[in-house]
Amino acid sequence: MKLKNVLNENVVKIDLESNTKDDIIKELLAILKDNNLVDDVDLAYKDVMSRETKMSTGIQHGVAIPHAKTKAVNQLTACIGLKKEGVDFNALDGEKSNIFIMTLSPSDHIGPHVQFLAEVSRIIKTEEARNSILASESPAELLSVFGI
Amino acid sequence: MAEEMMVLMLQLGIILIATKFVGYVFAHYLKQPKVLGELCAGMVIGPYLLGSIAIGSLGPLFPLPLNSTVPVSPELYGISTLGSIFLLFDSGLETDLPTFIKFSGKASVVGLGGVIISFLFGAGATVLLLPNVNSLMDPAALFLGTVCTATSIGITARILGETKKIATPEGVTIMAAAVLDDVISIVLLSVVVGISSVQIAGSSIHWGVIVAVAFKAIGFWLACTVIGVILAPKFTKGMKVFKSLPLISEVAFGIAMLLAGFSEMAGLAMIIGAYIAGLALSQTDVAHSISERMKSVSEFFVPVFFAVMGMMVNFSALRSVLGFALLFSLIAFAGKLIGCGAPALLVGFNLKGAYRIGCGMLPRGEVTLIVAGIGLASGAISHDLFGVAVMTMLVASVTAPPMLVGAFKGGSGYKKKLNLEDNSDTITISLDFPSKRAAKFISDTVLEGFIAEGFFVSSIESSHTVYQIRKESTIIMLDIMRIEDNQASVKLTCQKDDEAFVRLMLLDSIADFQAFASTLTSMQDPEMMSAQLLMSMFNED
Numbered sequence: 001m002k003l004k005n006v007l008n009e010n011v012v013k014i015d016l017e018s019n020t021k022d023d024i025i026k027e028l029l030a031i032l033k034d035n036n037l038v039d040d041v042d043l044a045y046k047d048v049m050s051r052e053t054k055m056s057t058g059i060q061h062g063v064a065i066p067h068a069k070t071k072a073v074n075q076l077t078a079c080i081g082l083k084k085e086g087v088d089f090n091a092l093d094g095e096k097s098n099i100f101i102m103t104l105s106p107s108d109h110i111g112p113h114v115q116f117l118a119e120v121s122r123i124i125k126t127e128e129a130r131n132s133i134l135a136s137e138s139p140a141e142l143l144s145v146f147g148i
Numbered sequence: 149m150a151e152e153m154m155v156l157m158l159q160l161g162i163i164l165i166a167t168k169f170v171g172y173v174f175a176h177y178l179k180q181p182k183v184l185g186e187l188c189a190g191m192v193i194g195p196y197l198l199g200s201i202a203i204g205s206l207g208p209l210f211p212l213p214l215n216s217t218v219p220v221s222p223e224l225y226g227i228s229t230l231g232s233i234f235l236l237f238d239s240g241l242e243t244d245l246p247t248f249i250k251f252s253g254k255a256s257v258v259g260l261g262g263v264i265i266s267f268l269f270g271a272g273a274t275v276l277l278l279p280n281v282n283s284l285m286d287p288a289a290l291f292l293g294t295v296c297t298a299t300s301i302g303i304t305a306r307i308l309g310e311t312k313k314i315a316t317p318e319g320v321t322i323m324a325a326a327v328l329d330d331v332i333s334i335v336l337l338s339v340v341v342g343i344s345s346v347q348i349a350g351s352s353i354h355w356g357v358i359v360a361v362a363f364k365a366i367g368f369w370l371a372c373t374v375i376g377v378i379l380a381p382k383f384t385k386g387m388k389v390f391k392s393l394p395l396i397s398e399v400a401f402g403i404a405m406l407l408a409g410f411s412e413m414a415g416l417a418m419i420i421g422a423y424i425a426g427l428a429l430s431q432t433d434v435a436h437s438i439s440e441r442m443k444s445v446s447e448f449f450v451p452v453f454f455a456v457m458g459m460m461v462n463f464s465a466l467r468s469v470l471g472f473a474l475l476f477s478l479i480a481f482a483g484k485l486i487g488c489g490a491p492a493l494l495v496g497f498n499l500k501g502a503y504r505i506g507c508g509m510l511p512r513g514e515v516t517l518i519v520a521g522i523g524l525a526s527g528a529i530s531h532d533l534f535g536v537a538v539m540t541m542l543v544a545s546v547t548a549p550p551m552l553v554g555a556f557k558g559g560s561g562y563k564k565k566l567n568l569e570d571n572s573d574t575i576t577i578s579l580d581f582p583s584k585r586a587a588k589f590i591s592d593t594v595l596e597g598f599i600a601e602g603f604f605v606s607s608i609e610s611s612h613t614v615y616q617i618r619k620e621s622t623i624i625m626l627d628i629m630r631i632e633d634n635q636a637s638v639k640l641t642c643q644k645d646d647e648a649f650v651r652l653m654l655l656d657s658i659a660d661f662q663a664f665a666s667t668l669t670s671m672q673d674p675e676m677m678s679a680q681l682l683m684s685m686f687n688e689d
Binding site for chain 2 (some may be wrong): 051053054055065068112114115117118119121125
């Protein structure tokens with residue numbers, strides 16, 4: 001799975017404005033919408049939230065990976081957002097989340113979305129990588145942590 | 149035409165019923181491989197025993213065809229050939245390719261040793277025991293020598309498959325050596341046919357032509373194996389766009405049949421092509437699924453193949469040469485056991501392993517009959533010597549299966565410890581559940597999740613429930629194990645590189661399961677539901 005096929009500077013926002021989980025998800029979806037990567041934002045929002053109600057995707061160490069399989073996209077799409085001061089994302093470890101990686105993949109396709117998330121998770125597993133991401137001043141600097 | 153087809157249907161019906169019942173008796177009561185029962189069923193119902201009895205206006209059910217070396221009709225022989233293709237394709241699919249490659253060097257030594265020593269034993273015995281044969285270059289000596297070289301990979305594969313020994317070092321060596329044996333035997337056959345035909349015609353031998361035939365056969369085998377192994381993963385990946393596992397399986401079998409045909413065109417036996425096709429696909433993620441799908445169909449065709457092999461035995465032709473036939477069979481038997489067992493000792497096997505390999509190389513079948521049939525048709529051997537060849541096949545094929553089953557009891561026959569996988573790079577993720585039922589339930593959700601991600605899941609027979617989850621080179625094992633106090637655990641073992649992926653998949657599956665569990669709690673009161681069910685039972689119409 002090549003991350004550079006999915007990630008580029010246009011889908012990275014290093015200063016998210018929202019302060020709630022709900023708004024963060026909407027802001028991330030707006031990034032995808034601005035890049036014409038999602039057809040139906042409302043449907044995508046509904047599917048992401050449905051996954052969140054099953055179990056929060058706020059995992060550990062400030063990382064959240066909201067994701068869903070949805071008919072709102074035709075191919076695997078992803079975006080990354082940072083909120084340096086952190087937002088309560090109902091994370092499993094109770095900490096605030098500050099790195100958000102959203103992934104949407106077509107529901108009727110056998111898609112590589114878990115492989116994508118696994119690839120990303122492998123990179124941000126180390127504290128050093130997470131700190132470099134949070135210290136990024138530009139999308140290009142952030143992507144360099146992923147080797148892009 | 150309609151009458152021939154009618155007879156064919158009756159023959160197939162009888163064969164299936166007889167082989168299934170006799171096979172069952174052999175497997176369950178005599179504790180012998182089913183294949184032996186199928187062979188015996190063929191002998192009994194075949195054209196030389198019960199099959200020759202006329203049934204009213206229909207005549208004999210298995211009449212002997214005129215002018216044919218094969219004692220069954222071409223239609224029935226065709227169906228049995230299809231059975232052999234199914235069998236060898238499946239054997240190829242079940243072969244562990246990395247182990248096959250690892251052991252191919254050892255297998256070459258075993259295969260070559262088997263061919264050379266068996267040939268010398270067979271041809272030598274013919275010269276010593278038959279007064280009218282004076283030289284090793286006599287067509288009769290050449291043919292009977294070649295008859296001794298071939299190994300029935302079919303019988304061996306079936307036994308190793310039934311006893312789950314096909315992936316052991318001995319099993320893989322036997323399979324690889326048996327394939328090489330057949331390739332070498334068929335090359336040898338082309339050489340022998342070349343020499344015999346010129347000797348019978350009284351002219352000189354054209355070595356150039358014989359060498360060309362040999363190269364063609366070896367070249368085809370090598371080229372197909374290498375190209376097949378390279379192309380198979382690309383083929384299965386490309387076929388996945390159709391999202392139909394049955395389609396992949398059936399097209400793969402179509403390719404096996406094409407390769408079988410090409411193999412025959414190149415001067416090799418058809419079964420070799422089918423085996424190569426299976427071997428090439430054995431390392432793809434769909435191998436298990438293709439094999440499972442093939443098995444249900446091959447259960448109908450493979451017994452026909454073994455029954456037809458049994459039908460080849462002409463008991464009356466054997467009477468005149470019974471003494472020679474028995475002695476020759478024993479010498480051929482010893483030739484194989486020593487010829488394959490001794491070289492195995494030189495390439496890392498202990499005495500037990502060498503004996504297992506010797507036993508595994510004993511069965512003779514299709515290629516033996518092909519060699520003998522060609523010898524008979526070309527006039528190099530007479531009908532009685534054809535009977536000797538059949539007897540040799542029979543003695544080896546009847547005695548080898550129980551010997552092989554017995555030989556494989558006990559520990560490893562390989563001197564070194566076989567370390568197929570380096571376990572240092574794998575990790576196990578374990579989840580405990582209050583009951584086995586709960587563990588099974590969550591495992592099903594996990595497996596469904598993997599299937600939705602394009603993985604292929606197959607169950608593996610073991611003392612507990614084990615699933616292999618596979619997509620291209622990613623292999624994950626899922627075990628459901630009972631632990632103390634009726635609790636059960638689900639263990640997922642994968643490569644370290646795939647750990648994050650497996651954890652995320654588990655996370656999503658558990659989230660799915662949690663959502664399902666919360667819908668259950670919102671279900672109406674189960675006691676009320678039960679009461680309604682009971683009350684409805686006694687409602688008056």
